[in-house]
Amino acid sequence: MTPTTSQPPSRLDPEPVARRDFLGLGSLAAAGAALLFAGFGILRLPKAAVLTSPSKKFRVALPESLPAGQGFFPPGHSVAIFRDDDGVYAISTICTHLGCIVKGTAEGFSCPCHGSLFAPDGSVVKGPAPRALPWFQVADGGGGTYIVDEGATVPAGTKVKA
Amino acid sequence: MSSEPTPKTALRVFAENLRAAPGEIYRSLFRGGRPVTDRSRSTFVFNNVFLHLHAVRTHLWSLRWRTTLGLGTAALAAFLVTLVTGVLLMFYYKPYPDAAYQSIKDIHFVVPTGRFIRNIHRWAANIMVITVILHMARVFYTAAYRQARQFNWLIGIVLLATTLGLSFTGYLLPWDQLAYWAITIGANIAQSPREVTDALGITQSFDPGGLQRQLLLGSDVVGEEALIRFDLLHVMVLPLLLTGLLAVHFWRIRKDGGLARPDDADERVGREKGTGTFCAQHPKGRSGKRCLSPFPDRPAPSRTYPVFTEAPAKTYQLAAIVRGRTAWVSRSPEKTVPSMPHLFYAELAVLMLTVLVCLGLALVADAPLKELANPDVPENPAKAPWYFLGLQELVSFSAFMGGTVIPAIALLGLGLIPFLDREESGTGRWFGGPGGWRLVLQAAIFGTAATLAVEAIAIRYGWLREWFPGIPQLVITFINPGTILTALYAVYSLWIVRHYNSTRAGALGLFTCFLCGFVLLTVIGTYFRGPNWAFYWSPADWPKH
Numbered sequence: 111m112t113p114t115t116s117q118p119p120s121r122l123d124p125e126p127v128a129r130r131d132f133l134g135l136g137s138l139a140a141a142g143a144a145l146l147f148a149g150f151g152i153l154r155l156p157k158a159a160v161l162t163s164p165s166k167k168f169r170v171a172l173p174e175s176l177p178a179g180q181g182f183f184p185p186g187h188s189v190a191i192f193r194d195d196d197g198v199y200a201i202s203t204i205c206t207h208l209g210c211i212v213k214g215t216a217e218g219f220s221c222p223c224h225g226s227l228f229a230p231d232g233s234v235v236k237g238p239a240p241r242a243l244p245w246f247q248v249a250d251g252g253g254g255t256y257i258v259d260e261g262a263t264v265p266a267g268t269k270v271k272a
Numbered sequence: 273m274s275s276e277p278t279p280k281t282a283l284r285v286f287a288e289n290l291r292a293a294p295g296e297i298y299r300s301l302f303r304g305g306r307p308v309t310d311r312s313r314s315t316f317v318f319n320n321v322f323l324h325l326h327a328v329r330t331h332l333w334s335l336r337w338r339t340t341l342g343l344g345t346a347a348l349a350a351f352l353v354t355l356v357t358g359v360l361l362m363f364y365y366k367p368y369p370d371a372a373y374q375s376i377k378d379i380h381f382v383v384p385t386g387r388f389i390r391n392i393h394r395w396a397a398n399i400m401v402i403t404v405i406l407h408m409a410r411v412f413y414t415a416a417y418r419q420a421r422q423f424n425w426l427i428g429i430v431l432l433a434t435t436l437g438l439s440f441t442g443y444l445l446p447w448d449q450l451a452y453w454a455i456t457i458g459a460n461i462a463q464s465p466r467e468v469t470d471a472l473g474i475t476q477s478f479d480p481g482g483l484q485r486q487l488l489l490g491s492d493v494v495g496e497e498a499l500i501r502f503d504l505l506h507v508m509v510l511p512l513l514l515t516g517l518l519a520v521h522f523w524r525i526r527k528d529g530g531l532a533r534p535d536d537a538d539e540r541v542g543r544e545k546g547t548g549t550f551c552a553q554h555p556k557g558r559s560g561k562r563c564l565s566p567f568p569d570r571p572a573p574s575r576t577y578p579v580f581t582e583a584p585a586k587t588y589q590l591a592a593i594v595r596g597r598t599a600w601v602s603r604s605p606e607k608t609v610p611s612m613p614h615l616f617y618a619e620l621a622v623l624m625l626t627v628l629v630c631l632g633l634a635l636v637a638d639a640p641l642k643e644l645a646n647p648d649v650p651e652n653p654a655k656a657p658w659y660f661l662g663l664q665e666l667v668s669f670s671a672f673m674g675g676t677v678i679p680a681i682a683l684l685g686l687g688l689i690p691f692l693d694r695e696e697s698g699t700g701r702w703f704g705g706p707g708g709w710r711l712v713l714q715a716a717i718f719g720t721a722a723t724l725a726v727e728a729i730a731i732r733y734g735w736l737r738e739w740f741p742g743i744p745q746l747v748i749t750f751i752n753p754g755t756i757l758t759a760l761y762a763v764y765s766l767w768i769v770r771h772y773n774s775t776r777a778g779a780l781g782l783f784t785c786f787l788c789g790f791v792l793l794t795v796i797g798t799y800f801r802g803p804n805w806a807f808y809w810s811p812a813d814w815p816k817h
Binding site for chain 1: 650653
């Protein structure tokens with residue numbers, strides 16, 4: 111009997127991909143994919159779905175004698191509220207650069223951290239701040255009060271008549 | 273009659289074992305015997321999981337103090353000090369707003385030795401940052417990052433970043449004004465990609481900055497969520513990461529063939545007798561001399577020498593599979609000494625010195641604690657820890673470039689060094705390579721001058737927004753003192769590469785420039801910036817209010 115052609119391939123002349131190698135690589139890829147997806151799933155945890163910060167809306171009563179152009183800074187909120195002949199408006203006092211609280215000055219606002227200066231309407235005059243201070247939505251709360259929403263910005267110049 | 277001894281009863285065996293137990297326990301603890309011969313010293317290192325991160329034998333070149341200045345060991349020592357004191361502080365620290373501040377006050381004023389331990393922790397953390405930076409400079413200037421050591425250099429860069437991360441996260445924990453506003457600034461730097469996305473008007477749909485900030489703070493304000501996250505990072509995630517990477521870092525030193533040394537290190541440690549190297553007369557030496565004893569003029573102790581007359585208990589079979597120029601093939605092992613005791617005693621000395629410095633500083637200077645954090649009123653000036661003040665100086669021009677892009681470029685550039693400079697000359701020598709220390713001096717002068725010039729212009733004349741009101745933000749983001757300085761350094765280094773026709777020379781120039789820039793900006797941020805980040809020659813000139 112002559113040897114048949116169904117001899118096992120020699121080490122020097124292997125199959126293109128051995129069956130075991132194929133199965134091994136396949137399972138390795140499957141394990142890798144599973145771990146990858148598990149990793150993405152785990153990464154969802156540190157991103158909070160609900161933010162614990164307090165409500166962004168608050169009600170405020172302005173002092174009777176608030177001159178036009180002078181800000182009222184309600185304690186506990188990073189907002190300056192103004193009243194002039196056109197109505198009431200609120201400007202954020204959080205510096206758009208790195209989040210320090212700006213102070214009201216005669217010329218507008220100044221930031222203590224890196225020296226940004228803002229005009230009375232919140233636009234940047236000097237310093238590293240990349241954006242103007244945002245204006246917040248103000249609504250008439252009745253009885254001489256106003257409701258300021260720090261979560262909603264409005265175009266600069268939006269004022270509310272009582 | 274049978275002469276067979278009567279079999280012992282199990283009870284008797286038990287009593288004998290009990291009697292022998294102390295000796296057996298001792299022998300199982302010190303399996304190789306006392307480390308008095310070369311062989312027992314080798315097994316002493318080899319059979320200990322912690323010590324075996326070292327090689328069994330150490331080249332004399334590595335033991336010269338000016339090879340390393342002990343900086344890496346000092347950084348490790350400082351880390352160990354922060355570990356011990358940090359665990360002690362955790363006995364009393366409560367990671368919750370206001371309670372955190374009160375507990376730090378308790379540690380400072382009530383807890384026995386609390387203030388001292390906190391001071392040590394603070395100082396050791398500072399010393400760790402300094403020594404890590406200096407250690408990196410040492411490795412760079414001795415060109416010890418090359419072939420076979422590139423991977424360890426990368427590990428080192430990650431260790432540097434982790435060290436800075438540990439310091440930064442520790443900064444928030446006291447929950448005082450200093451902490452609160454430093455973290456507010458830090459979190460907003462994480463958010464600073466918005467500077468670009470806002471200018472492009474795509475923040476609504478693509479906001480990586482906001483995501484980074486929210487992941488860091490766990491909220492949109494610096495509050496209890498932020499504190500617990502920073503606490504977790506500080507006491508668990510980053511220390512574990514650092515410990516794991518440190519083990520790899522040390523083990524790689526051994527695998528990469530010990531510390532980098534010049535090709536002629538063997539001859540040089542032999543020649544320089546009486547200058548800190550170890551020389552002793554020995555009849556077997558090729559040149560009639562062998563340099564092995566720490567005491568030049570005394571005969572070597574007989575039980576340690578000669579070195580290789582004892583049959584080795586362990587042969588280095590692994591040498592066959594170690595790649596590169598790591599195995600000591602065709603090199604004489606004679607310029608090496610057993611790591612126990614020579615290397616370990618040197619390391620112990622550095623450890624003790626570091627602890628001594630920490631204790632001394634902790635005795636004379638208290639760690640600061642300001643008022644309770646007040647979200648309504650920022651510190652003025654609000655300053656980050658000193659090693660971030662250089663960054664804060666850059667950030668005061670543009671948050672995105674100064675706080676994100678330029679540090680990323682610096683870290684990336686550092687990581688790329690061993691892959692861009694693949695020359696061979698100068699390895700293991702201080703300021704080795706074309707140009708040498710003259711080039712480093714020249715680069716230091718250029719780096720200092722460029723930094724001072726750009727800073728002086730920005731301080732004296734302001735910047736683009738003052739000159740052209742209404743200029744688009746993107747222009748300021750990409751053209752500001754920080755980016756101009758980075759560009760100046762880069763152009764200068766490219767010129768050096770061309771002038772010396774050497775990548776190593778360019779690397780020397782660039783690294784020196786960045787080091788000068790880092791130091792100068794840190795000094796300006798620390799001593800010359802006052803309220804509103806305005807320039808003052810001295811804190812005495814700060815406005816009083």
